[in-house]
Structure formats: structure tokens, C-alpha cells
Amino acid sequence: MDYILNLLSSLTQEALAPTTAAFALAAIGLNVHFGLTGLINMGQAAFLLLGAYGFAISITNGLPFVMAVLVALAVAIVFAVILGIPTLRLRGDYLAIVTISGAEIIRMVGRSSLLTDTTGGSNGIAGSAYRDPFNALSPLPDGTTTILWFSYSNNGVNGWWIRIAAWGLVALFTLVLFLLMRSPWGRVVKAIREDEDAVRSLGKNVYSYKMQALVFGGALGALAGVIYVLPSSVQPDAMGRSMTFFIWTALILGGAATVFGPVLGAILFFVVRLFVRTLAGDFIPDSIMNAQQAEQFSYVLVGVALMLLIVFRPQGLLGNKKELSFSV
């Protein structure tokens, strides 16, 4: 019984971790790209990485917190525009190839030894270098608060303040997504997803709408990047292709083109993996599967789950099959 309680408490803690919130936010951004507009962005991690770099480097150069967040957003927006100009006129899979390549370029340049003074090279930027201005904003008193079994320090590195801020942003943008989907803008981009030529024949500027969607989703990615690195550090190699694919898995698991799909998907992505890891670690002897292999096994399951989901339930857990037709 104790075992199950412990497991439940660690699973719920994982579900509410800031990293999960960052993934949820990134998946909301990807939902704007893919779920709403049908853009196949395979470089969402680059937006997170750019947001993280923009934020961290601004702070280390003495800019105030608000300015640093604005820099993070601006960098991501510029990147989205640069990626969008050549590819949004072409067929969908070109955007996929260009975004994945663009993301790799960002990562390679970021980890390059030439930029070690700015980006920290492959070692990245330590969290202590940029964390303080954010923690200074906290209205919470110092100390530790325990609610149910969630016990964190109020203003610590990985405490209540970052959790409140992160999930607050997730809630805010879930609401924004909800409103956007019902707005005239949302109806146009959904129509673009279904039939680009039909929308064009109605006199809408398809290219411009796609660009707006790419920029907006990318900006959400940058915010997610800031949240992702605040409790840890900026590690370019942790924010590569795998991360993009995991955000995709979260989105498709929860349901693309739905309001709560990205959030549910991100939570499940982390919770189920922790569940698999814990069970494998506790019940399978090390000689068969050690801790490291259990982690890798959980990712193998992620890959298999992604394959099965997209074939058998492309609309995800929350989606409506009629709403989403995958067509290039």
C-alpha cells in the first residue's frame, strides 16, 4: 500500500513539474502550427532553445527580466519569419525538412566552441547565471510550503514560484487557444489546413495567415524554452531533435486541434514514462534491465506509441476524428 501511495505521489509530482508545463506550452505552440494550421514544424525545439538562449544571455548581459523575455520572444519570431519565407509557399514536407535542419543549425551554432563566451559552448549556461531576476519577482514569502504531499520551497530553484508561473502561463495560453479557435482568425487557419486553395479562392492571403500561425506558435515555444531552463540550465544538446519529436508525441497523444490535448498529452508523456521507469526499476532485476536501460526502454515505448497512435487514433485521446484529417 505504501508502495502505491509513494508511486502515486511521485507520479503526481512529475505531472506538476515545471518541465511538464514547459512541454505543455511548447505543445500548445505546436498545436497552433499543426493542429490549427496544418504546418508540419519539425523544429519546435529550436524555438525553445532560442527562447532559452535569448533569455539567459540577455540576463547575463544585465538586461532586466521583462526585457530578457521580450528578447527571447523577438529572437524566436525572427527565426520563424526566416524559416517561413522560403517554405510556406511550398508543399508541407519541405517545411518539415527545413524546420528540422534549421533547428539543427541553431543547436550546432549554439554549442560551437567559437561562441563559448556567449552561449557556453557544448556545456551550455548554468542556471545560476540567469535565475535570480525571476526568483526576485516572487511575491511569496521565503520558506517551505506543503500542500497535500507536494512539499517545495516557496522561492527555491525548483519550487512553488516557478510552478505557479509555469502553469499560470499554460492556463493562460490554453484559454487563448480556446478563444483563437472560435475566432474568425481560427476559422481561416483551420480552413487553410483543410483546403488551402479553397481559402485562396475566397481572397484570403494564405501565406500571411500561415506566417502568423508560425510566428505565434514559435513565440509560445520560446516562452516554453524560458520555463524549461529556469529550474535547470541551458543545454543545447538536450534541446535537439529528440525534444521536438517528444513534443510531437505529447501533442498527438493528447489530440491535435483540441484545446486540452497538448496539456493532457504533455502530462501523460512524463507520467507514463516515469511509471514505466519506476516499475521496471523496482520489479525487473538489474541483470535484465538496469536503470539506464529502463529509461531507454521507456523511450522505445514512446516511439512505438507514436507509431500506433498516428495509425489507429490519429485524433489522439481528446480529438474528434472528423475534425482532423491528415492531408498534405
Next chain:
Amino acid sequence: MRRFRRGAPGRNRLVLAAVLFLAFLATFAVDWAVSPSAQGATSTPSASSSPASTTAATGPCVVSPTNGCIRGTILDSERKPAAGVDVDVAGPAAFAQTATTDDTGRWSVSVTTAGQYTVSVDEGSLPKGQYLTNAADGDRKVNATLNANVGQIFQLSDQQGATTADTTSSVSPARAWQQFASGIRLGLLIALASVGLSLIYGTTGLSSFSHGEQVTLGGLLAYVFANQLGWNIWVSGIVVTLLCAATGYLQDAAIWRPLRRRRISLTQLMIVTIGLSIAAQYAFQYFFGASTVRIQQGNPETVTFAGLTLTVQSYVAMAIALVVLVGTGLFLAKTRFGRATRAVSDNPALAAASGIDVDRVIRFVWTLAAGLAGLSGVMLGLVLNGVNWQTGLQLLLLMFASVTLGGLGTAYGALVGSMIIGIVVELTNLVLPGDFKYATALVILILILLFRPQGIFGRAERIG
């Protein structure tokens, strides 16, 4: 494809799910079969890759209130101690001392003043065939305090490409010539893999993101046969290529053909390949660990020919690649089945109408593509003197760049594109640090999409 519409999709769903999963397992069944030997050999390096090794160092330097120690352990790419490596430490008040690693790879320097020191590894003293993984290590800043140890880890790699050492040095014609030859070598190996990628795209319209893992599979299987089981390298190469071709056949039989029958859209198929790629990458790590394994033991012999110094393996690999590519080209151009393949590439519906068995052609293309990718992986592992779980992953984007450059879906375009990308990647090393060499290829990719999206040999109608 159209005649397979019988049977309600709902009824077959469970069966298909089971088949999909089994197919996935079957793809890696070969790994399972050989895993005990592979696992035994690699679990140690992957477990010891934590930085714990430096903390246990007991060099001659002992901390006291009047001095501090800068120390570390240098292990080579196979996690064995690297002895006789010189480490220069320079610091305040003209402090300069050189420590040399002992038989256990440990070094230490005693400092009597707190402050910032510069620690650099003398790259000339590294063991033969070993290079610094991070070129910034040539000049690393360390803050030392009295009465304390400062641990420094330097990682070595057996790939010179991983380092940026002396890459920014002068551009000499000899070096350019050498890089050019490396470029041709890389180009040929990319071409082997990307011809298959291009054929798959041409016949099915699918951009396969799991093609990189087919390359890795080839390299890792070669490691199992040639290194673990000690087979002759030629026999291993042939067996591995055939096994990889078999995985292509099985994949099409178990995954791609059922999905084509269900008329899954291309976007969904592309995401399926991404899922397969994730699963494969972590399955590789599961069985082989995260470290680089070598197909052949010992330092490769080099041969100097026409001012070029390349390993014997490189010359052989280039020759094999050339022969296989020419063979594939002749096959596509001259034989009946090759012409059928090109017909399906051009227009599947018309090909089917004129009596070509489209499914058979596609099955063959998957088999050929996986076999070529596996062969490319074997030779890449030999040429780069090592292969790990992300060898193919790194190559995948170069393949996409090549295929797009040449024109999506055209086999000859893929060949020309690969040569250009290979040469550009290696020549980049002349002017930019090694970190950027893949980035240039990707910049080319984006520029091509901007100015000529159909590629060199593609037709404008393909871009839709």
C-alpha cells in the same frame, strides 16, 4: 494498391496492431539474437561514463591549507587510461607547470596561489588516433582555491571530425586536396544511403525519417559480427548488408504495405517513420550503450597516394561504394525491373495501369534502400573508425540535403547532390571550426529551397 480495399478496416484493426508491433520487434530481432555478447562488452563503458572517475584520483598532489590541486583523469575514446599526455597549467604570477598523465591516466598540479588558471592539453602528446572531443579544451579556464581539489575532465574521441583543433589554421593547397578527398569519400557514402531514400520518396512519396537508423543498424551489426563474433570483415560486411536488406523487406511487409492498404496519408506515414526512428535510436542505446564502438580493433593503416593520406579502409570503401552505385545506376537504367521502378517513380497510377505490379516494385525499393543504407553504415563505421547510436541520425539531415539538392525522387540527382554535400561538408573544415561542418550543408539546403526548390534535376511540377 487499389485492389486491396476488401475487409473492413475496423475488423482488422487489432490484427494490424499486433502485426505492427511484431514487425517492429522483428526489425530488431537480430539485435535481440546477438544481444548477450554485445551487451556484455558495452555495459561497462556506458556505466563508467559518469565523471566519477576524477574524484577518485590520488595523484602526487595532496591538498593542504597552503596549496590546492588541479587534477584529472584522461581516458581515451575506449575509456582506457591515456598515459603520457602532457597537460599545461598556466596561471597568476607567471605560474606555468606541465603535468604528464601516469599509467592510470591521472595527472595533477599543485598550485599555491588561488586564482584563475588556464589548463590546456598538449594535443601533440595524445595517443595516436585520439583527438580532443571539444576543441575548447585546448585552452580551458579553471578557478583554483587553496585547500581544495579542482577536477578537470577531458574527453577524447577517435574521430578528428569531432575536434576543432587546428581547423582554423592556414588553408594550404595540400590540406584542401586532402579535405577534398575526404569530401568525395563522405559523398560516396552519403550517396549509398540517399539513393535509397530518394527511391523510396520517388515510389511512395514518403520522406523516411527512419532511414538514418538503417545506416546505424548496418554499422552496429558490423560491430557485432566483425568485432564481437570475430568474423572476417568481408564476410561480416556481406552478411550485414543482406540482413539490413532483409529488415527493409520485413518493414515493408509488416508496416508500410499494410499502411498503404489503409490509405494512411503521407503526413501520418512520415510521423510513423519518426516514431520508428525514436524507437530504433533508443533500442540501439539499450543494446549497445551510448558510447562509440569500433568495428575493427587496432589502429588503421594509412596509405599515401597522390598526396593523400587516407586509411586503407577508406580507399576500399570508396571503391566499393563506386562499384555499387554504378551497379545500381545500370540496374535502374538497363534492366526491365529497373525501368519498372522508374516508371512507378514517374507515375504510380499509370505504371499500375500498364501492368506493373506497383506493390512488388515498392517492396523491392524498400529492400534495396535498406540494404544500401546498411552497407553505407558498415563502411562509415570503418572509415570513421567507430559507430554509435546516432551515427545515422547525424547523416540523415545530410541525406535530406543531398536528396533535395539533387531533386526529390530522382536517383541520379541524389548521387550528384550527395557528392556536392559531402565535398562542401569536408571543405567547410578548412575555413570554419568542425562544429559548423554539418551546419553548412543545412544552410545549402535552405538556400536551395529558397531559389530552386525542385533541386538540380527535379521538375518544377513536383513542388506542388
